[in-house]
Amino acid sequence: xxxxxxxxxxxxxxxxxxxxxxxxxxxxxxxxxxxxxxxxxxxxxxxxxxxxxxxxxxxxxxxxxxxxxxxxxxxxxxxxxxxxxxxxxxxxxxxxxxxxxxxxxxxxxxxxxxxxxxxxxxxxxxxxxxxxxxxxxxxxxxxxxxxxxxxxxxxxxxxxxxxxxxxxxxxxxxxxxxxxxxxxxxxxxxxxxxxxxxxxxxxxxxxxxxxxxxxxxxxxxxxxxxxxxxxxxxxxxxxxxxxxxxxxxxxxxxxxxxxxxxxxxxxxxxxxxxxxxxxxxxxxxxxxxxxxxxxxxxxxxxxxxxxxxxxxxxxxxxxxxxxxxxxxxxxxxxxxxxxxxxxxxxxxxxxxxxxxxxxxxxxxxxxxxxxxxxxxxxxxxxxxxxxxxxxxxxxxxxxxxxxxxxxxxxxxxxxxxxxxxxxxxxxxxxxxxxxxxxxxxxxxxxxxxxxxxxxxxxxxxxxxxxxxxxxxxx
Amino acid sequence: xxxxxxxxxxxxxxxxxxxxxxxxxxxxxxxxxxxxxxxxxxxxxxxxxxxxxxxxxxxxxxxxxxxxxxxxxxxxxxxxxxxxxxxxxxxxxxxxxxxxxxxxxxxxxxxxxxxxxxxxxxxxxxxxxxxxxxxxxxxxxxxxxxxxxxxxxxxxxxxxxxxxxxxxxxxxxxxxxxxxxxxxxxxxxxxxxxxxxxxxxxxxxxxxxxxxxxxxxxxxxxxxxxxxxxxxxxxxxxxxxxxxxxxxxxxxxxxxxxxxxxxxxxxxxxxxxxxxxxxxxxxxxxxxxxxxxxxxxxxxxxxxxxxxxxxxxxxxxxxxxxxxxxxxxxxxxxxxxxxxxxxxxxxxxxxxxxxxxxxxxxxxxxxxxxxxxxxxxxxxxxxxxxxxxxxxxxxxxxxxxxxxxxxxxxxxxxxxxxxxxxxxxxxxxxxxxxxxxxxxxxxxxxxxxxxxxxxxxxxxxxxxxxxxxxxxxxxxxxxxxxxxxxxx
Numbered sequence: 001x002x003x004x005x006x007x008x009x010x011x012x013x014x015x016x017x018x019x020x021x022x023x024x025x026x027x028x029x030x031x032x033x034x035x036x037x038x039x040x041x042x043x044x045x046x047x048x049x050x051x052x053x054x055x056x057x058x059x060x061x062x063x064x065x066x067x068x069x070x071x072x073x074x075x076x077x078x079x080x081x082x083x084x085x086x087x088x089x090x091x092x093x094x095x096x097x098x099x100x101x102x103x104x105x106x107x108x109x110x111x112x113x114x115x116x117x118x119x120x121x122x123x124x125x126x127x128x129x130x131x132x133x134x135x136x137x138x139x140x141x142x143x144x145x146x147x148x149x150x151x152x153x154x155x156x157x158x159x160x161x162x163x164x165x166x167x168x169x170x171x172x173x174x175x176x177x178x179x180x181x182x183x184x185x186x187x188x189x190x191x192x193x194x195x196x197x198x199x200x201x202x203x204x205x206x207x208x209x210x211x212x213x214x215x216x217x218x219x220x221x222x223x224x225x226x227x228x229x230x231x232x233x234x235x236x237x238x239x240x241x242x243x244x245x246x247x248x249x250x251x252x253x254x255x256x257x258x259x260x261x262x263x264x265x266x267x268x269x270x271x272x273x274x275x276x277x278x279x280x281x282x283x284x285x286x287x288x289x290x291x292x293x294x295x296x297x298x299x300x301x302x303x304x305x306x307x308x309x310x311x312x313x314x315x316x317x318x319x320x321x322x323x324x325x326x327x328x329x330x331x332x333x334x335x336x337x338x339x340x341x342x343x344x345x346x347x348x349x350x351x352x353x354x355x356x357x358x359x360x361x362x363x364x365x366x367x368x369x370x371x372x373x374x375x376x377x378x379x380x381x382x383x384x385x386x387x388x389x390x391x392x393x394x395x396x397x398x399x400x401x402x403x404x405x406x407x408x409x410x411x412x413x414x415x416x417x418x419x420x421x422x423x424x425x426x427x428x429x430x431x432x433x434x435x436x437x438x439x440x441x442x443x444x445x446x447x448x449x450x451x452x453x454x455x456x457x458x459x460x461x462x463x464x465x466x467x468x469x470x471x472x473x474x
Numbered sequence: 475x476x477x478x479x480x481x482x483x484x485x486x487x488x489x490x491x492x493x494x495x496x497x498x499x500x501x502x503x504x505x506x507x508x509x510x511x512x513x514x515x516x517x518x519x520x521x522x523x524x525x526x527x528x529x530x531x532x533x534x535x536x537x538x539x540x541x542x543x544x545x546x547x548x549x550x551x552x553x554x555x556x557x558x559x560x561x562x563x564x565x566x567x568x569x570x571x572x573x574x575x576x577x578x579x580x581x582x583x584x585x586x587x588x589x590x591x592x593x594x595x596x597x598x599x600x601x602x603x604x605x606x607x608x609x610x611x612x613x614x615x616x617x618x619x620x621x622x623x624x625x626x627x628x629x630x631x632x633x634x635x636x637x638x639x640x641x642x643x644x645x646x647x648x649x650x651x652x653x654x655x656x657x658x659x660x661x662x663x664x665x666x667x668x669x670x671x672x673x674x675x676x677x678x679x680x681x682x683x684x685x686x687x688x689x690x691x692x693x694x695x696x697x698x699x700x701x702x703x704x705x706x707x708x709x710x711x712x713x714x715x716x717x718x719x720x721x722x723x724x725x726x727x728x729x730x731x732x733x734x735x736x737x738x739x740x741x742x743x744x745x746x747x748x749x750x751x752x753x754x755x756x757x758x759x760x761x762x763x764x765x766x767x768x769x770x771x772x773x774x775x776x777x778x779x780x781x782x783x784x785x786x787x788x789x790x791x792x793x794x795x796x797x798x799x800x801x802x803x804x805x806x807x808x809x810x811x812x813x814x815x816x817x818x819x820x821x822x823x824x825x826x827x828x829x830x831x832x833x834x835x836x837x838x839x840x841x842x843x844x845x846x847x848x849x850x851x852x853x854x855x856x857x858x859x860x861x862x863x864x865x866x867x868x869x870x871x872x873x874x875x876x877x878x879x880x881x882x883x884x885x886x887x888x889x890x891x892x893x894x895x896x897x898x899x900x901x902x903x904x905x906x907x908x909x910x911x912x913x914x915x916x917x918x919x920x921x922x923x924x925x926x927x928x929x930x931x932x933x934x935x936x937x938x939x940x941x942x943x944x945x946x947x948x949x950x951x952x953x954x955x956x957x958x959x960x961x962x
Contacts, residue, residue: 182961216703315548330685346629357588372621377617377618377621378614378615378617378618379612379614379618383614383617387610387658388549389653389865390654390655390658391549391658391661391662394659394661394662395662395666397662399655399659402654402655402658403651403652403655406650406651406652406654406655407648407651409647409651410644410647410648411644412512413644413647414640414644417624417643420624420625421628421636424628424629425625425628425629425636426624459546460546460547462546462550463546463548464547464548467548
């Protein structure tokens with residue numbers, strides 16, 4: 001009993017945090033600064049506990065819930081993403097102060113749900129977890145101040161999301177019908193024998209589409225640009241960093257079900273990956289709003305991540321985990337700068353970055369390294385991630401796919417360079433207000449810069465960690 | 475394999491990385507200090523490279539000063555550095571060009587901190603690419619050397635700088651879209667356990683794989699080596715770039731492309747080379763003739779040098795395509811000679827441009843009367859470009875053409891004609907810019923002061939030294955090229 005308790009400790013902590021903020025939300029007076037302090041402390045404890053329990057293993061809840069290295073790696077990433085977002089919420093101007101308690105409540109609930117998601121090994125548990133996290137996000141997105149302008153955002157996100165979960169539920173029922181079980185470990189045993197049958201393939205693909213929606217993979221991407229643009233900056237950051245981790249984890253988990261996979265399914269995934277990369281990168285070329293640009297870049301990155309996953313090999317899954325971790329760090333670097341520059345909560349335009357290198361050299365450098373990382377330029381984590389993903393795909397002989405991936409990386413470099421050019425080259429048309437960089441942000445920038453480069457140059461331990469994590473899938 | 479003694483190669487690499495880090499901690503307004511620190515770190519690199527060059531044992535040959543540490547276990551990536559007769563001249567060239575380049579930029583005041591920091595980042599990539607013997611690291615360093623070009627040109631550049639910078643960056647990184655898949659493909663075919671160049675060489679890939687990866691690597695690296703028809707980024711980029719960046723870019727970076735073809739493509743895919751060598755020779759000859767012809771029509775001094783670089787890099791490509799000892803010897807020597815020569819070219823044009831704010835040939839004229847020293851530097855470079863005896867490039871071109879006429883009679887002769895055209899346009903430029911009527915607008919301009927003349931004098935003396943004693947370099951190159959060619 002006691003050991004079960006310890007296994008579930010990180011989740012319990014987030015439940016506690018969520019309940020606490022639920023209480024706060026009932027209070028008549030709002031104290032945003034106090035809330036922020038509480039949230040930072042709780043998220044920090046959450047991160048510490050998650051890291052401390054990262055080597056735990058065991059089964060819970062009638063074998064529906066598995067704690068292993070794979071789930072724990074992703075829980076650490078989720079806790080990391082959460083604390084970063086909460087940390088950047090000190091000036092949460094995009095959301096009415098009356099709603100700050102609800103904001104933190106929903107963030108903690110969503111993190112809890114995603115932590116449960118990455119540990120679930122039973123289809124209905126997975127479904128319940130993903131719905132819990134989705135509904136938190138459905139509420140977070142329209143929370144933005146003067147939301148009237150962005151009403152469309154909330155509705156669009158909800159409609160697309162509900163459709164995707166409907167498809168997913170249908171896929172799950174097909175899988176159950178074919179394999180007569182909802183337990184993932186048993187599915188792994190039974191599915192390979194029937195994977196060539198249409199029912200199983202359709203079921204698996206449909207079940208995957210729920211997660212494709214979360215990852216914003218083509219053709220489930222249409223919500224991304226509007227939601228990125230329409231949500232408060234902090235919520236966008238949360239969607240762009242933490243929630244992608246859970247999606248990546250679950251796609252890897254489901255892809256692992258297919259063992260070798262069938263040729264038809266692999267072809268479909270290749271097509272989706274190419275479409276996602278190409279579409280995301282081409283549309284990103286013409287964006288003016290930086291959050292919209294990052295939305296399209298996230299569509300492209302979903303495609304890169306899928307390259308690793310569709311190789312359906314241990315090395316492929318490991319590379320996708322590495323890619324996800326690198327993506328978290330680099331994407332957060334960029335978003336942190338955005339949140340800092342738009343501290344009144346407006347949508348930052350690319351041209352507003354003009355002269356950033358003078359206003360704050362440190363933020364400019366963080367932004368540049370983050371963007372170079374996203375573009376896949378060595379010696380950053382983004383390059384090593386791409387390298388691992390491509391190596392896994394080539395091992396399976398997908399030379400053509402890798403060349404298309406590299407061409408896409410070159411295309412993407414253009415729009416990242418446009419942003420870097422704005423920060424380092426453009427002269428501001430009028431004086432922008434001085435950037436207030438506090439000591440915490442300064443520390444955070446340096447940590448992110450070091451992480452980006454360290455992961456890129458010394459990947460050895462991380463690669464072996466992800467490979468060990470991928471092994472626990474089977 | 476353990477490191478034997480002092481890791482001099484890593485030390486050379488670290489001289490740039492530490493330089494970069496030191497500069498980051500100096501406040502931006504102390505430009506004088508930044509330049510002194512930069513020059514100090516560049517001279518550490520230069521001294522180490524000279525020591526390295528003269529302590530290389532040419533009797534023994536082969537790979538020396540080896541450092542090999544396992545880096546990423548599950549993929550078989552090694553921190554594997556070493557020098558042989560091919561990359562030794564390249565390292566020396568890099569250190570010389572960095573040193574003289576930084577000295578040339580002594581008058582830079584605008585955002586000096588960022589400029590020198592980026593220069594060191596760029597050169598770290600170049601050093602790394604030249605000394606590494608592991609395909610993963612080679613690619614990493616290759617890309618590291620490319621992307622600083624964008625800010626360097628876009629911020630400090632001249633004519634059409636943003637266009638030039640973007641074009642150059644996208645072209646060169648498009649090249650890596652072919653290189654990276656080819657490298658990983660070879661790794662997979664070699665059993666997916668090592669990126670070590672020499673272990674991969676032992677594996678012996680199938681002829682199909684060699685043909686496929688050779689052509690991918692050839693075009694990938696060929697873009698950086700300005701192989702016709704992928705050269706168009708090069709003159710535009712040269713013209714847009716500030717002086718020291720042009721020097722490093724034309725002097726060293728373009729060699730990186732040719733070096734990549736020689737070191738990776740030709741080493742791992744000899745069968746691919748013999749299959750594609752006709753194409754290589756054809757493109758090289760077109761490049762030589764085309765560069766010379768287009769150079770004839772230019773009115774901008776930097777465009778002239780840019781197109782002459784296309785032509786001269788064609789000579790390197792032609793030498794490599796011959797697959798003979800003379801040809802490859804000449805090609806490597808030409809890489810060195812051309813590097814020093816273009817560095818001198820851009821350095822001397824840089825001074826003229828800084829003072830007159832023009833590099834349009836008809837606007838200049840008669841400069842040899844107002845600034846004889848500055849003019850003499852350019853004229854020496856032009857003579858080296860023509861390939862006059864006593865200049866280093868004379869020997870290089872001689873070797874290449876001897877081999878080329880033997881291997882590809884028609885192409886070789888066409889290339890020789892191209893060389894004559896290039897002599898014509900060089901002399902025309904020299905005549906129009908430095909002789910003829912004096913332009914009264916430039917009369918008040920002082921000649922190169924002694925301090926700024928130093929880097930140019932260093933470059934001139936290197937050209938003349940290796941022109942008079944080519945054996946010092948050829949022996950080193952040959953010690954590696956002969957065993958290399960015997961494998962074909």
